[in-house]
Amino acid sequence: MFDKILIANRGEIALRVIRACREMGIQSVAVHSTADSDAMHVRMADESVCIGPPTSTQSYLSIPAIISACEITGAQAIHPGYGFLSENANFVQIVQDHDLTFIGPTADHIRTMGDKITAKDTMKALGVPCVPGSDGGVASLEEAEKIGKDIGYPVIIKATAGGGGKGMKVAQTAKDMKSAFQTARAEGKSNFGNDEVYIEKYLTTPRHIEIQVFGDGKGKAVHLGERDCSLQRRHQKVFEEAPGPSITAEERARIGKVCADAVAKINYIGAGTIEFLYENGEFYFIEMNTRLQVEHPVTEAIFRQDLVREQIRVAAGLPMSFGQDDLVIDGHAIEVRINAEKLPNFSPCPGKITQFHAPGGLGVRMDSALYDGYSIPPYYDSLIGKLIVHGRDRPEALARLARALGELIVDGVDTTVPLFHALLQEPAVLSGDYNIHWLEHWLDENLQA
Numbered sequence: 001m002f003d004k005i006l007i008a009n010r011g012e013i014a015l016r017v018i019r020a021c022r023e024m025g026i027q028s029v030a031v032h033s034t035a036d037s038d039a040m041h042v043r044m045a046d047e048s049v050c051i052g053p054p055t056s057t058q059s060y061l062s063i064p065a066i067i068s069a070c071e072i073t074g075a076q077a078i079h080p081g082y083g084f085l086s087e088n089a090n091f092v093q094i095v096q097d098h099d100l101t102f103i104g105p106t107a108d109h110i111r112t113m114g115d116k117i118t119a120k121d122t123m124k125a126l127g128v129p130c131v132p133g134s135d136g137g138v139a140s141l142e143e144a145e146k147i148g149k150d151i152g153y154p155v156i157i158k159a160t161a162g163g164g165g166k167g168m169k170v171a172q173t174a175k176d177m178k179s180a181f182q183t184a185r186a187e188g189k190s191n192f193g194n195d196e197v198y199i200e201k202y203l204t205t206p207r208h209i210e211i212q213v214f215g216d217g218k219g220k221a222v223h224l225g226e227r228d229c230s231l232q233r234r235h236q237k238v239f240e241e242a243p244g245p246s247i248t249a250e251e252r253a254r255i256g257k258v259c260a261d262a263v264a265k266i267n268y269i270g271a272g273t274i275e276f277l278y279e280n281g282e283f284y285f286i287e288m289n290t291r292l293q294v295e296h297p298v299t300e301a302i303f304r305q306d307l308v309r310e311q312i313r314v315a316a317g318l319p320m321s322f323g324q325d326d327l328v329i330d331g332h333a334i335e336v337r338i339n340a341e342k343l344p345n346f347s348p349c350p351g352k353i354t355q356f357h358a359p360g361g362l363g364v365r366m367d368s369a370l371y372d373g374y375s376i377p378p379y380y381d382s383l384i385g386k387l388i389v390h391g392r393d394r395p396e397a398l399a400r401l402a403r404a405l406g407e408l409i410v411d412g413v414d415t416t417v418p419l420f421h422a423l424l425q426e427p428a429v430l431s432g433d434y435n436i437h438w439l440e441h442w443l444d445e446n447l448q449a
């Protein structure tokens with residue numbers, strides 16, 4: 001096992017990894033930009049290294065600075081968290097070239113899944129059901145128009161390198177194709193340096209269902225059920241739950257096995273998420289994320305497993321500590337993402353926290369790097385905390401969420417907490433009867449500026 005791990009991240013996810021390290025008796029090293037000298041992850045880690053100025057490209061994304069920090073501190077492995085360098089195959093290669101261990105999948109797997117066209121081809125070949133669409137990349141508008149006609153409108157044009165909801169455009173009818181095609185290409189080029197796009201049938205009322213998988217890198221893999229992340233704004237998740245209110249035990253076992261078998265076949269190592277759209281009882285693969293997800297705690301809650309501990313174990317060459325038969329669902333969990341954002345426009349709202357009080361009690365977990373007097377810097381993501389609740393069933397989890405949100409105090413900046421108070425009054429949310437468009441419609445009707 002490693003003696004020392006460096007965490008190439010910040011915020012709540014850095015704390016998450018530091019906590020796992022501490023429980024395992026492993027020393028932790030935080031890295032930080034000059035804007036984060038007072039950040040909680042720096043305070044909580046055993047050691048810290050300043051790796052550059054506030055701009056991410058010169059600090060959290062600076063590969064030389066991070067490798068140097070490992071060399072200075074003697075860290076043997078790097079946990080990337082999510083975002084930043086977590087899905088950068090080049091980084092993984094450089095880490096290995098320096099005889100360090102990357103806590104995550106191989107560079108090859110990251111590369112394969114990071115390109116959505118290659119990912120889809122790979123998954124199709126592994127027997128995973130996919131959204132109908134173009135066969136690979138679409139090079140010209142004429143070709144795009146022909147595909148639109150063949151598969152039928154509406155369609156969605158996606159940048160193969162896209163992510164975080166960027167590089168995706170819907171064409172409702174043939175008339176929209178030209179601008180959707182050109183915009184998706186332009187966004188792919190400017191955000192990801194790759195203008196290749198492909199086309200999928202646009203599903204009109206699907207749910208977003210993702211399967212958590214975990215592999216040992218030696219041909220063994222399990223699934224940890226699904227998460228329903230259908231409540232989204234601009235393709236970004238805001239509320240996640242497990243198990244999915246619409247998924248039966250039979251469906252879970254079936255799609256779970258397809259996913260576990262697929263990743264076992266490619267000797268996948270560590271945590272991964274296979275994302276699907278789910279409509280009329282059918283699953284359609286959209287992408288695979290080769291890292292720990294923001295919403296992993298809901299899965300941890302219902303399976304009583306520590307996914308970060310498990311990532312560290314398999315990276316160190318140890319066997320997985322659970323098999324498929326050990327994974328039995330216990331109750332229901334919900335996570336809400338608390339962002340420092342001002343409603344109704346969700347504009348980022350950095351600033352000084354004058355008071356912070358985290359909720360507690362039975363079945364409540366608050367993952368946050370906030371503290372009284374902390375100043376949220378304006379340079380990074382607006383996620384400031386995740387509130388996760390666990391109950392014996394969905395109604396209990398919902399009641400607990402309402403109770404815990406009532407206890408939470410974040411003063412000094414605007415947050416998305418009022419959104420969740422309002423959502424918990426909605427019959428559709430209470431009954432679990434929503435799809436990926438529900439929240440956008442609700443926001444249009446209820447939060448007009």
Ligand code: ADP
Nearest residue numbers: 162163164165166200201202203208235286436
């Ligand atoms: P990203 O990598 O940017 O997260 P994804 O491919 O995972 O992009 O898609 C993000 C979200 O976009 C999905 O959760 C869903 O809401 C929507 N989406 C993607 N593909 C489709 C599709 N074919 N039909 C309808 N909605 C889609």
